[in-house]
Amino acid sequence: AAFENPNINWAWDESNAYWVRVGDHIQKLDLSYPSEDSLLFCHPELSGGTAALALKIHGKLGEKSGIRSLRHQPDTSSILIHFNPRRLKSSRIEAEIVAALVQPSAVATIADPSAVPMTVSTTTVGLSTVGELLLPVVTPVAAGVLIATNFHIVKDAASQLGRGKVGVPLFHTALLTCSIVTGQVLAFALTDWSLRYWQRRWRNQLALETEETLQETLPSLMQIRNIGENGVERLTSPDAIRPGDRLRVLPGEVIPADGEVILGTALVDESLITGVPHPVRKFAPQEVFAGSRILIGPIEFRVRRSGIDTRAARIAEEISRTATLIPMEKSLTAKAEALGDKTALPTLATAGVGWMAGSLITVGAILHQDWVSGPYLAIPLVTLQHIREALALxxxxxxxxxxxxxxxxxxxxxxxxxxxxxAPGLVLKDIRSTLKHHDALLQTVAGASLFLGDARSNALQKAAAEQGLAVRQPDLIRLEPALLEIEQGHHRVILNAANDDPLSPIRVEIDGQSIAEFHFQETPYPExxxxxxxxxxxxxxxxxxxxxxxxxxxxxxxxxxxxxxxxxxxxxxxxxxxxxxxxxxxxxxxxxxxxxxxxxxxxxxxxxxxxxxxxxxxxxxxxxxxxxxxxxxxxxxxxxxxxxDIEKSTREALVPNLLCVAGAFGGLLNGITSGIIANIAVANVDRSLKKKLTRGRRRPRLIQTAP
CATH class of the missing domain: 3.40.50.1000 (HAD superfamily/HAD-like)
Structure with a gap:
């Protein structure tokens, strides 16, 4: 009965089961609780390795306080969520899952990354473990499988030697040879599995972060305010937006479509969409764009383009396509290989010293350092981070x-x-005022112009900076197409900006009295x-x-x-x-x-x-x-x-890898223990990249106004 209302997207039945409207269909949610601190959600759309629904759920819950872990299980089309019930109620998690499910997407989701085969590697680890602990006769079989699966690397090493080059293939071949000669087949099998694991991880992480970037460019909105012909506001689904609709957007909200302002004045951050670096003042009949964020002032606008026809959707589509190509880009792979090759000769030389000072066990412990996974992990993710930062410009x-x-x-x-x-720039030409000293006046007007949203604001900021004046944001009282009013101390200051022509003067009133005019001119040289x-x-x-x-x-x-x-x-x-x-x-x-x-x-x-x-x-x-x-x-x-940034990220592996060398010379480590420490090195790189990407996520500009 609840779904008879077209504005209702989810409801409960008498047994407290969730029912959700997804497009034109109503479906029941498959939610269960294996334990009091875990929730299992099953859905057909969770079958892919980077299913869009899994990415949305991860985006909503991944950084929420109280979430311990999220494990996407594509084989069973489910996601398992462990949480702290004392800090986060299960009903809140359910609501976030529902929100992720009903969110429409204006652009196609990114494709699953190319699969990294793990079956043979996992089988080899199993055979090596059986050979190490139970049946030694199985060890040669595991060794044979490792040689077969790594034979192409041996061939690359021979080719490198023929060219007089020492790189990762030769290093990898030396590790394989040493492991088989010393009987440390399990150690190499674990290392081989780890290398493949980190490859799979960065591909999945790249897909997740790409989805986050798309959400920044074109956020998924739950509901929008549609103004009917009778002037009554009703909440509707974003996928119901059509050209000609009249929508209302409030401060802090994202504009859901491209259109033309018909009522109100607002300050809008549209830097991602238009490239304008500062907030822009919008009023009738100016154009607004989907993906822009309202900073100040509610507006109503008439929709011109929606969904995949918007400029933001076009940008998101291009970013998605570029990110999908990152794993296949040969020049980036070559860069990762070059960074890995730099470490091959020093590591092999250190292993040679270890052979002379100790034994092949020492050599194996030294060679189990992992300088290779770091670059392959860092380059794709740093590339995406910089694509994101470029988008902010x-x-x-x-x-x-x-x-x-x-x-x-x-x-x-x-x-x-x-x-x-x-094209010329714009500068402040002069200040025409009855006041003898203009510094305090310039400082006040420059602060007020932060709400102006055009080229004159930049000119005033620059003029104040040249005078060594600190500009502070005042309290905004009123924002209209032709003027803005602020409160400065005990005074009311009005800036009359008759139109958005950058060469038009700004007339300043303080407490109802006309005080000054600020005039502007184009620079004699190009901007x-x-x-x-x-x-x-x-x-x-x-x-x-x-x-x-x-x-x-x-x-x-x-x-x-x-x-x-x-x-x-x-x-x-x-x-x-x-x-x-x-x-x-x-x-x-x-x-x-x-x-x-x-x-x-x-x-x-x-x-x-x-x-x-x-x-x-x-x-x-x-x-x-x-x-x-x-x-x-x-x-x-x-x-x-x-x-x-790439090199800085890879240096996070330095200390654990050096510990591998020190432990090898001290006789404290073998191949397995050294490999464990090497994985800590790669985990350090992974952790630093995750922090960097999280910090790099775009946050909207916030301009506080007077209550």
Whole structure:
């Protein structure tokens, strides 16, 4: 009976069983309690290794206080949850499961990661254990299986030796040989199983974190406020949104669709969607986008696009596709191999010293260090973390290796035919006031302008910073399309901003009296000039490439502060120029509009298109939304931390691995015990990555207002 109301998504029957509305169907939840501190939830959608439902449940409960563990069991299509009943009621867990189940998704969920075969490895561990403890005759069988399953690595080691190289395959072969010669077959079998386990773990973790990123970009909403033709508000399901609907969104909530404001004024964080780095003031008839978050002020808007047709859904789709390709990207695999290869020779040399100082048992304990799993664990997850951080800057990463290649770039090539490159910045021109001293006034107005949400706010912040003034956020009293009112101490301050034209003056009233006018002007040089100057200071060579006349291009280059330029270049000449850089080993970054990026992308080391991502897609490695060349600086700075972040994560394995060496020389460890410590090393890397990813999850900007 409860489901006769279309706004009801779940209910209980007389036996307290959960019934849920999922789409057009009503189904019973299969919930049971194996013990007082565990809950078992079974559902057909839990059958996949990274089933969307399992990811949603993990996202809702994984970090909740009172949850001890969550174990997804794809074979039985279930998830087992252990919890502390003193800290978390079972009814709360049930509610979160229901919420995860009824949440609609505007984008397709990510595909299951490629499976890491564990059956043979697990069988080998079992055979080795039987041979070690019960039937020694089984040990040669286990050894034979290990040789067969690792024969391709032996071949790679021989190939490396033929090229005079020492790497992970040779290290792995030495470990296999030493383990068989010394009879430590079980130790190698456990190590082989561990390597495969960590491979499977990072793939599943990558899928989980990708789902978290998609939720940040396009959050799943339980219910939305739909205003009917009679003006009555009713709560409806997000999948019922249609173009033409009138929706209301309150502060702190996420806008569920693209549309046009029809009532109210709000300050909106839309940085993920449009690339605008600061909150934006929205009022009729301006456009709002799904995935944006209301910071201040309720609004009502008319829906234009919903679901998979929104801009946020397009961004989420691209992020999902890129993340899915990370495990298959050869350049990232090569980077992991290179980091592992660096440790092979020192480890083998240490093992050689151990052989001379002790025995093959010592050698085996030394070789059971694990420097290999760390890079393979760190690179995919750090890549996803940086894709997420780039998204916070308005940049959509479209290729898994884009940020790695951006970190390697040293020569910036700019599209001189893109007019946006020469767009001027905005600065405070003057303050016209009856007051003799303007510092306190500037400080107050700069604080109030935090709620202004346009380019004038940035100009005022910059002017205050140049005067050494600390800007504080005041209490907001009123926010309207043409003005905003704040409370500063015992005074009421009104900023009259007649329209959103960045060159229009701001008229200031204090306690009802007109006090001052703040006037603005465009900078005599392009806004991008300051960013280009910073990039040059970081070691970039910057080249302006254009089809225009040489003298015109020279003039534009001077405006940008660039000394390297080339004019009268047609498309073929531009290709030859980029190919010439590549042939000399110069790794170029091409920053341009979408058409140029499509034509020249294959000739540059990495391409950034400064466009808005649409349905048709953009042929570039990275799409920097908003079209602001000045935003290049933050993206390049982020890429410069990419490799250091990977190396820092892998260094978490240092201490346990050194303990393996010390214990081996001290005669305290064998292959098995050394392997256990080596797994602690990899667990340290895994733990540090999880913390980093958790901290990196985007949190909405919060601007507190007066009650």
């Amino acid at each position: 308005g940049a959509v990463t479209q290729h898994p290796s884009a940020l790695l290649r951006l970190s390697e770039a040293q020569f910036l090539v700019l599209d001189g035919d893109d007019a946006r490159l020469y 991008a000039r300051e960013t280009l100057s910073t990039l040059k200071a970081q070691g970039f060579d910057v080249f302006l490439m254009s089809s225009g006349k040489d003298k015109e291009v020279e003039k534009k280059a001077k405006q940008l502060g660039i000394t390297l330029f080339g004019g009268e270049l047609d498309l073929d000449a531009k290709k030859r120029f980029l190919d010439g850089l590549k042939s000399r080993g110069v790794k170029s970054l091409l920053a341009s509009g979408a058409p140029t990026a499509a034509d020249l992308g294959a000739h540059a080391h990495v391409t950034i298109a400064l466009e808005t991502l649409g349905k048709d897609g953009i042929a570039a490695d990275i799409v920097l939304q908003g079209g602001r060349y000045a935003a290049l600086g933050g993206l390049v700075e982020l890429s410069r931390s990419y490799v250091p």
